[in-house]
Amino acid sequence: MPSNLDAPLGSPYGAHVTARLLDFFADTTPWPRRLWDVSSVLALEEAWEAGDWQRQQVLSAGAVSWYLHTLERILGPDRGLGDGMVRKELTQLLRSGLAPDSQQRRRLRQLMPLVTDGYLARWMAAVEVVAPPSPERLARAVATHLLDRGWSSGRLHRWVRDALLLPGVSLRDLLQEAADFAALDDSEFEVLVPFVSLPDHQDLAEWLPEWRPAPVVAAWFEGQGVASRPRHNGAFLYRIQAKDAVAAARKAGALVLRLEARSSFARTGRDRLQPVGRVWVGNYPEPLPVQFPARGADVLALQRERTMYSVTGSDRLDDALELAAPVNGGPPASAVSGAWAAIESLMYHPGDKSDPSAGRAVAADRMASLVACSWPRAELTALSYRHKPPEPDELSLALANAQSNAERCDVLVGVLSTPGQPALTRASDVAARQRMANLLMSPHRELADVQLVYSGVLRRLYRQRNIVAHGGTTAAVALEAALRTAAPLVGAGLDRLVHASLTQGLEPLELAARAENSLALVGDPLGRGVTRLLD
Numbered sequence: 333m334p335s336n337l338d339a340p341l342g343s344p345y346g347a348h349v350t351a352r353l354l355d356f357f358a359d360t361t362p363w364p365r366r367l368w369d370v371s372s373v374l375a376l377e378e379a380w381e382a383g384d385w386q387r388q389q390v391l392s393a394g395a396v397s398w399y400l401h402t403l404e405r406i407l408g409p410d411r412g413l414g415d416g417m418v419r420k421e422l423t424q425l426l427r428s429g430l431a432p433d434s435q436q437r438r439r440l441r442q443l444m445p446l447v448t449d450g451y452l453a454r455w456m457a458a459v460e461v462v463a464p465p466s467p468e469r470l471a472r473a474v475a476t477h478l479l480d481r482g483w484s485s486g487r488l489h490r491w492v493r494d495a496l497l498l499p500g501v502s503l504r505d506l507l508q509e510a511a512d513f514a515a516l517d518d519s520e521f522e523v524l525v526p527f528v529s530l531p532d533h534q535d536l537a538e539w540l541p542e543w544r545p546a547p548v549v550a551a552w553f554e555g556q557g558v559a560s561r562p563r564h565n566g567a568f569l570y571r572i573q574a575k576d577a578v579a580a581a582r583k584a585g586a587l588v589l590r591l592e593a594r595s596s597f598a599r600t601g602r603d604r605l606q607p608v609g610r611v612w613v614g615n616y617p618e619p620l621p622v623q624f625p626a627r628g629a630d631v632l633a634l635q636r637e638r639t640m641y642s643v644t645g646s647d648r649l650d651d652a653l654e655l656a657a658p659v660n661g662g663p664p665a666s667a668v669s670g671a672w673a674a675i676e677s678l679m680y681h682p683g684d685k686s687d688p689s690a691g692r693a694v695a696a697d698r699m700a701s702l703v704a705c706s707w708p709r710a711e712l713t714a715l716s717y718r719h720k721p722p723e724p725d726e727l728s729l730a731l732a733n734a735q736s737n738a739e740r741c742d743v744l745v746g747v748l749s750t751p752g753q754p755a756l757t758r759a760s761d762v763a764a765r766q767r768m769a770n771l772l773m774s775p776h777r778e779l780a781d782v783q784l785v786y787s788g789v790l791r792r793l794y795r796q797r798n799i800v801a802h803g804g805t806t807a808a809v810a811l812e813a814a815l816r817t818a819a820p821l822v823g824a825g826l827d828r829l830v831h832a833s834l835t836q837g838l839e840p841l842e843l844a845a846r847a848e849n850s851l852a853l854v855g856d857p858l859g860r861g862v863t864r865l866l867d
Contacts, residue, residue, distance in 0.1 A: 359485055367472065375407075474507070482579060530565060581613055585623055592605055655673045675696065700783050709866075
């Protein structure tokens with residue numbers, strides 16, 4: 333019998349891995365199926381960097397201690413760290429506290445290349461053992477490592493999709509290519525960013541080495557074979573170090589955001605800075621958007637309850653939605669600051685002294701509890717609409733007769749232990765069914781694990797906000813990863829809060845208290861079922 337590595341990608345193990353990779357790399361994946369983690373390598377780099385911010389009193393000793401303790405737990409099952417002395421050394425260093433000027437912190441810095449080199453190769457080796465890692469864990473390790481190494485989600489999504497179209501590709505082939513990707517250094521890309529309008533460009537731009545006037549831009553387009561050329565009034569031609577063309581385009585988009593921020597300080601006039609909206613990367617066949625994709629913070633309750641345009645009044649939830657608005661498409665500094673301000677305004681009460689050790693970070697834990705309670709219902713609702721048997725069956729009838737999504741979820745829970753139910757065709761749905769089956773077998777443990785992951789994500793958002801607000805920089809190593817992982821959870825939490833307010837009149841802290849009770853009692857005869865944790 334072939335090992336999981338040598339089986340084709342269509343095998344159950346390989347299909348689960350590739351389905352989750354496609355989920356993780358797609359910019360439109362719904363929040364319950366998104367990637368909530370950062371890579372172990374980035375997490376360790378963040379732990380090292382925290383010492384600098386602790387020295388400057390940007391991060392508190394308590395915040396760093398909490399992170400190191402949680403990181404030790406997260407790294408425990410990471411097969412990419414191997415089973416030798418490196419793992420033991422990392423554990424001892426994390427337990428030391430990594431004081432800003434300690435020898436232990438310097439040792440961690442020197443240890444990082446050993447952790448990074450061969451990381452995915454060690455995961456490959458782990459798949460060949462008698463008890464391989466779950467395909468879910470393997471996919472998360474591969475996805476986080478490649479994304480945090482700098483590869484764009486778009487390039488990685490095409491890579492997995494193309495591999496599935498090739499005959500005879502095995503999981504070994506895919507993982508070896510992933511390891512090769514991880515080992516590659518950045519390449520230099522030429523990225524042309526044209527502008528429809530650039531006020532005072534004769535005085536302010538023409539002396540810059542990266543500026544190209546309109547005739548030079550036209551010649552560049554001709555040399556690249558671009559047939560459909562935009563109307564423009566000149567362009568910046570940047571040389572950008574990146575892993576792939578899409579990543580280079582997104583870095584150029586970040587530069588445009590900086591240009592827009594600077595130009596906002598000019599005296600108001602008739603002309604405004606106006607990019608074309610697309611960028612061209614040298615030797616890349618098509619233009620790419622200058623704006624990066626939305627980060628996935630969706631508050632669908634505003635549409636479901638038909639209150640999207642009801643802004644005649646104002647309350648704390650309205651204020652929070654306004655504060656959090658930059659999280660989807662704003663610059664990183666505005667995104668982390670606004671998102672955390674929204675969470676803290678709703679999930680923290682200055683008169684509550686029950687957990688003084690956590691301070692304002694308790695707001696992250698409360699929001700995490702709320703979102704964790706939302707996760708089963710979100711996944712089960714999606715699965716209930718994916719049941720597509722060749723002929724309608726008893727489950728089809730029961731789902732059709734359900735009066736609400738909550739009832740559809742109750743129906744589905746009753747059949748998850750039945751083989752072949754629900755009838756699913758997409759590998760991503762099959763993987764989601766397995767996660768829900770695991771949840772039903774041990775709801776207290778599974779939800780506690782999910783809540784801890786969410787807490788880590790939202791506390792990272794809080795730390796990054798402090799680095800931006802008090803450290804005055806947007807260059808922290810984990811800023812982009814914090815937004816990638818936190819934005820969908822922020823959207824999910826706000827969605828639940830808006831829904832509870834509109835349909836039940838519940839205040840945010842009341843809903844958070846209900847969520848904490850539900851997580852504590854799930855699985856108990858007196859506790860709420862997994863489909864109604866927030867009801």
